[in-house]
Amino acid sequence: MKYMAKVVIVIPTYNERENTEKMIEALAGELPKIKNHEVHVLYVDDTSPDTTYEVVREKGEKYPWLHLLLNAEKKGLGVAYAKGFTFAMEKLEADYVMEFDADFQHRPDEIKRLVEKIDEGYEYIIGSRYIPGGSIPKEWGFSRKFLSVVGNLIARVGLLMPKVHDLTTGFKLTKSSVMKKIDLDHLYSNSFAYKVQILGQAIQGGAKWAEVPITFMARTKGESKIIKNEMAETLKVIFLVQFHNPKMRRFFKFGTVGFIGYIINASFLYLFSKRGFPEWVSWAGSTELAIISNFTLNNLWTFSSNKISGIGKIASKFLQFNLTSAGALAIQTGVGTLGVMILGPQYRQILLPFIVVFLVLPYNYLMYNLVIWRTWKFPLLDKLLAKKQA
Ligand SMILES: Nc1nc2c(ncn2[C@@H]2O[C@H](COP(=O)(O)OP(=O)(O)O)[C@@H](O)[C@H]2O)c(=O)[nH]1
Numbered sequence: 487m488k489y490m491a492k493v494v495i496v497i498p499t500y501n502e503r504e505n506t507e508k509m510i511e512a513l514a515g516e517l518p519k520i521k522n523h524e525v526h527v528l529y530v531d532d533t534s535p536d537t538t539y540e541v542v543r544e545k546g547e548k549y550p551w552l553h554l555l556l557n558a559e560k561k562g563l564g565v566a567y568a569k570g571f572t573f574a575m576e577k578l579e580a581d582y583v584m585e586f587d588a589d590f591q592h593r594p595d596e597i598k599r600l601v602e603k604i605d606e607g608y609e610y611i612i613g614s615r616y617i618p619g620g621s622i623p624k625e626w627g628f629s630r631k632f633l634s635v636v637g638n639l640i641a642r643v644g645l646l647m648p649k650v651h652d653l654t655t656g657f658k659l660t661k662s663s664v665m666k667k668i669d670l671d672h673l674y675s676n677s678f679a680y681k682v683q684i685l686g687q688a689i690q691g692g693a694k695w696a697e698v699p700i701t702f703m704a705r706t707k708g709e710s711k712i713i714k715n716e717m718a719e720t721l722k723v724i725f726l727v728q729f730h731n732p733k734m735r736r737f738f739k740f741g742t743v744g745f746i747g748y749i750i751n752a753s754f755l756y757l758f759s760k761r762g763f764p765e766w767v768s769w770a771g772s773t774e775l776a777i778i779s780n781f782t783l784n785n786l787w788t789f790s791s792n793k794i795s796g797i798g799k800i801a802s803k804f805l806q807f808n809l810t811s812a813g814a815l816a817i818q819t820g821v822g823t824l825g826v827m828i829l830g831p832q833y834r835q836i837l838l839p840f841i842v843v844f845l846v847l848p849y850n851y852l853m854y855n856l857v858i859w860r861t862w863k864f865p866l867l868d869k870l871l872a873k874k875q876a
């Protein structure tokens with residue numbers, strides 16, 4: 487899939503005059519080495535008091551690939567990048583946009599390594615400091631290293647993305663179709679933590695991603711703009727990304743419906759036995775009511791995007807639902823009995839929550855997604871079911 491993509495490197499600046507002339511000349515030396523793609527550079531300056539933008543303007547007369555977006559106000563790094571990406575995609579018609587710092591912490595000679603990945607079909611390319619071949623500055627003291635590693639780990643766990651090694655890096659290349667799915671006008675954070683949002687939503691959105699090792703250099707000129715501790719901001723962003731993640735929302739609703747089912751089960755068990763119904767009737771009746779509640783609420787709420795409707799369809803699916811629920815009952819009974827046999831009766835009450843959390847919930851969730859509401863599609867299973875129906 488080789489094609490000539492238009493890549494726009496977006497470089498936000500605020501008081502980077504000392505770095506900018508040198509950087510533009512370094513880029514002028516590097517970019518011609520990238521042969522099979524058209525590379526442009528867009529500086530996004532927030533009217534730096536040191537007039538960084540004047541350097542860009544001047545050089546722009548010499549280099550046709552150099553562009554400047556001048557903002558009247560400084561509103562934070564996230565805002566600067568969002569404006570830069572939008573400008574690059576809409577005005578410069580970028581196929582890919584790159585995040586790149588102005589201060590030589592990202593190496594201009596490593597740009598081509600990220601760009602090369604376009605030819606392999608990747609849509610979200612991460613310049614990674616934490617994979618073999620990548621590194622952070624040796625000059626960094628313990629606390630700086632610690633903060634970077636811990637911040638990364640929190641993002642990795644919070645976003646449930648164990649396969650990504652660097653989630654807070656600022657050196658990245660994103661396909662415009664991936665970036666356009668993200669609401670750049672309303673980022674969850676105006677500052678550095680926006681990076682975690684774009685990464686989280688790009689990967690959750692199914693972008694084909696890869697990590698490429700980069701050498702993160704120490705800043706030699708100018709000052710770092712990270713003023714406050716970004717940790718709280720990053721936590722907020724992780725929470726919001728997961729809160730808006732459709733898959734997490736569905737799982738949360740599934741849990742809520744299950745909990746309501748449990749309340750119904752328990753209340754009617756109490757009521758029926760108080761009314762003097764036979765023991766087995768109280769159990770069967772209250773359990774079936776919980777099953778009806780689970781089926782109805784999951785159909786109307788959790789899986790509303792795949793809602794089952796029509797009397798006939800509802801009846802047959804409800805029957806299926808009862809069968810998968812019977813499966814859950816079998817698992818719980820089987821493992822519970824076996825567990826008590828092995829461990830002894832004093833473990834009965836400890837076993838129950840473990841069986842529910844690690845076996846029954848995953849089983850139910852799998853069955854709902856795979857069999858009942860069919861939100862997860864597996865070609866092989868589809869073929870099998872199709873054969874059965876035919
Ligand atoms: N336009 C703009 N650029 C910013 C802002 N904050 C930081 N930058 C730029 O973003 C890049 C990364 O910032 P830097 O201070 O080096 O962060 P650090 O490397 O994490 O210490 C640099 O090129 C900065 O000039 C901002 O509010 N507006």
Ligand SMILES: [Mg+2]
Nearest residue numbers: 587589591705
């Ligand atoms: Mg920097």
